[in-house]
Amino acid sequence: MATRTGGAGAAPEANEALRAQIVRAADALYYSRGITAVGMDEVRSTAGVSLKRLYALFPGKESLILAVLRHRHGIWEQGVEAAVAAAGSPRGRVLAVFDFLAEWFTEESFRGCGFVNAFGEMGPGFPSIAQYVREHKEGFQARMAELVREAGLPEQLAPQLALLAEGAQTTAAILGTAEPAEHARAAAETLLDASDATAGARP
Amino acid sequence: MATRTGGAGAAPEANEALRAQIVRAADALYYSRGITAVGMDEVRSTAGVSLKRLYALFPGKESLILAVLRHRHGIWEQGVEAAVAAAGSPRGRVLAVFDFLAEWFTEESFRGCGFVNAFGEMGPGFPSIAQYVREHKEGFQARMAELVREAGLPEQLAPQLALLAEGAQTTAAILGTAEPAEHARAAAETLLDASDATAGARP
DNA sequence: TTGCGCGGGGAACGATCGTTCTCTATTGTA
DNA sequence: TACAATAGAGAACGATCGTTCCCCGCGCAA
Numbered sequence: 001m002a003t004r005t006g007g008a009g010a011a012p013e014a015n016e017a018l019r020a021q022i023v024r025a026a027d028a029l030y031y032s033r034g035i036t037a038v039g040m041d042e043v044r045s046t047a048g049v050s051l052k053r054l055y056a057l058f059p060g061k062e063s064l065i066l067a068v069l070r071h072r073h074g075i076w077e078q079g080v081e082a083a084v085a086a087a088g089s090p091r092g093r094v095l096a097v098f099d100f101l102a103e104w105f106t107e108e109s110f111r112g113c114g115f116v117n118a119f120g121e122m123g124p125g126f127p128s129i130a131q132y133v134r135e136h137k138e139g140f141q142a143r144m145a146e147l148v149r150e151a152g153l154p155e156q157l158a159p160q161l162a163l164l165a166e167g168a169q170t171t172a173a174i175l176g177t178a179e180p181a182e183h184a185r186a187a188a189e190t191l192l193d194a195s196d197a198t199a200g201a202r203p
Numbered sequence: 204m205a206t207r208t209g210g211a212g213a214a215p216e217a218n219e220a221l222r223a224q225i226v227r228a229a230d231a232l233y234y235s236r237g238i239t240a241v242g243m244d245e246v247r248s249t250a251g252v253s254l255k256r257l258y259a260l261f262p263g264k265e266s267l268i269l270a271v272l273r274h275r276h277g278i279w280e281q282g283v284e285a286a287v288a289a290a291g292s293p294r295g296r297v298l299a300v301f302d303f304l305a306e307w308f309t310e311e312s313f314r315g316c317g318f319v320n321a322f323g324e325m326g327p328g329f330p331s332i333a334q335y336v337r338e339h340k341e342g343f344q345a346r347m348a349e350l351v352r353e354a355g356l357p358e359q360l361a362p363q364l365a366l367l368a369e370g371a372q373t374t375a376a377i378l379g380t381a382e383p384a385e386h387a388r389a390a391a392e393t394l395l396d397a398s399d400a401t402a403g404a405r406p
Numbered sequence: 407t408t409g410c411g412c413g414g415g416g417a418a419c420g421a422t423c424g425t426t427c428t429c430t431a432t433t434g435t436a
Numbered sequence: 437t438a439c440a441a442t443a444g445a446g447a448a449c450g451a452t453c454g455t456t457c458c459c460c461g462c463g464c465a466a
Contacts, residue, residue, distance in 0.1 A: 033327045036239045039453060050414050051455085061454065117323035119377055120315060124236045130377075137377050159374075160367075160390035163383060167370030171362075174322055174333075174340050180366060187363035187394060194393045242423060253444045254425085264424065 019057050019067070022047040027068045031114050035065060035121055065122065066132060072114050073136050079104065080143065090151035091192060097144070097165055098188055102181035105172045112173030113166075140165075154195050161188050222260050222270070225250040230271045234317050238268060238324055268325065269335060275317050276339050282307065283346065293354035294395060300347070300368055301391055305384035308375045315376030316369075343368075357398050364391050 025047035029038040040061060044054050058064040083100035087093045104110060111117070115133045123130040144165075145158035168184035228250035232241040243264060247257050261267040286303035290296040307313060314320070318336045326333040347368075348361035371387035 034324060036324070036453095037328055040455080041453085051416080052414065055455075111327070112323060113373075116319070116373055116377070120320035120323040121237060121239070124314070125240055134377055134379070137374065156386075156389070159383070159386040160393075163370035163374060163387050163390065164363075164366050165370070166373050167366035167368070170316075170319055170369050170373055171340065171366060174319070174337055176337070180362070183359075183362040184366050186359070187366065187390075190363075190397045191390060191393055194397045239423095243425080244423085254446080255444070258425075 015057060018049060018053065020071075022049060022054060022057065022064070023067050023071045026064055027071055027114075028109075030065070030068055031072075031111060031117075032109060035118060040064075062126060062128065065118070065126075065129060069115065069118060069129070069132050069136070073139075076136075077139075080140075084147065090147075094144075094147045094151050094153070094161065094192065095185060095188055097147075097161070098168070098181055098185035101165060101168055101172075101184065102178060105168075105178035105181050110173065113169045116166075116170065137166075153192065157191060157195055160191055164188055218260060221252060221256065223274075225252060225257060225260065225267070226270050226274045229267055230274055230317075231312075233268070233271055234275075234314060234320075235312060238321060243267075265329060265331065268321070268329075268332060272318065272321060272332070272335050272339070276342075279339075280342075283343075287350065293350075297347075297350045297354050297356070297364065297395065298388060298391060300350075300364070301371070301384055301388035304368060304371055304375075304387065305381060308371075308381035308384050313376065316372045319369075319373065340369075356395065360394060360398055363394055367391055 022043065026038070026043045029042060029046060040051070040054065043064070044051050047054070054064075058067065079100050080097060083096040083103075084093045087096040087099075115136050118129060119133040123133070141159060141162050144162045145155060148155060148158040148161070164184040164187050168180040171180040172178060225246065229241070229246045232245060232249060243254070243257065246267070247254050250257070257267075261270065282303050283300060286299040286306075287296045290299040290302075318339050321332060322336040326336070344362060344365050347365045348358060351358060351361040351364070367387040367390050371383040374383040375381060
């Protein structure tokens with residue numbers, strides 16, 4: 001009676017693989033077509049699992065959405081960190097965020113920040129989603145502050161640079177062009193130069 | 204037989220008043236709770252009209268959404284132009300946009316840019332809505348370029364300032380604070396100062 | 407071989423959506 | 437007063453959603 005061969009409680013590695021498969025499928029669908037427009041049945045058929053398994057792994061759609069956002073958060077952090085790591089100077093590490101954006105914007109599937117989209121669509125009525133999006137954005141602000149501090153730049157620069165990155169994502173999505181990444185990078189460089197000049201004026 | 208006392212084709216001024224009443228109600232509902240989450244029946248009861256009249260004035264939900272966005276576009280332009288007109292110097296007229304944002308962000312009902320929210324929610328699947336949002340943002344970019352030009356500033360500043368304004372709206376909405384307006388204004392001032400310094404270096 | 411329990415596929419359910427239709431009260435007119 | 441056309445109120449309809457349930461077939465233990 002103790003032999004549980006399947007279900008949500010056993011074979012943890014297989015369940016994790018299934019979870020990842022479902023989350024990847026749901027992420028692609030949600031991001032490209034919007035969350036409300038994609039039903040659980042389409043997630044099920046795209047991921048190739050049964051409805052029963054789907055609901056065994058995720059108690060409901062809200063839980064699946066949160067898993068998708070966590071997945072997207074990991075991808076975002078990987079992309080940012082890879083670009084930061086590829087940069088040479090501390091100043092370059094700050095600007096690397098905008099290189100990452102420039103690359104991202106040229107992807108065929110780019111459709112803005114998935115967190116902003118989810119917030120606008122599900123924010124009211126789903127506080128857990130709104131809160132997770134807030135945490136994601138706070139995390140980005142914190143990382144930016146870290147990079148600014150490590151470059152020896154004044155800390156008030158961090159939220160300003162984050163604003164540029166945020167605006168670039170939205171503008172690139174709506175206007176359908178990758179140019180905002182370059183505009184944001186140029187503005188960021190100006191802000192960095194100005195703070196260098198200010199610091200140099202009174203050492 | 205020619206006496207049409209009501210319907211969509213007669214009494215134009217009364218129909219315009221009704222249209223405005225419906226659009227105002229729908230705008231408040233859509234903005235606060237999301238477009239998909241609000242049904243036509245709730246718009247009908249909030250606006251206090253019959254379903255028949257509602258569908259006589261707007262052939263479908265998509266048409267109502269577009270009318271709401273047009274209405275919101277007018278409000279946005281009024282707010283920006285009022286702030287611009289209240290500013291003294293050409294430089295102040297450029298920065299006035301950020302004063303307007305600071306005011307807006309403190310409103311209780313503030314929930315980000317309604318156009319960005321609509322784009323994220325309805326962009327895929329409703330090309331007419333995506334296109335109108337694009338036109339709205341292009342209009343803002345154009346107005347910003349005009350203000351920059353009138354202030355005698357280099358034109359590449361315009362998209363950078365627009366990025367700051369865009370990012371401030373999104374960040375303020377998600378983080379739930381009005382601070383981004385000040386950050387954006389400070390960054391904008393730095394960009395303006397830097398371009399003045401550059402221009403002054405080689406007259 | 408024979409039960410038996412579990413998982414997969416999909417039907418089913420209740421709710422809600424956008425939209426249409428029906429019924430009735432009313433109002434203006436001859 | 438009688439008639440006709442209209443507008444309001446909401447029922448009704450088909451579609452779709454998230455979620456649950458049922459039934460069948462398969463694999464393992466005795």
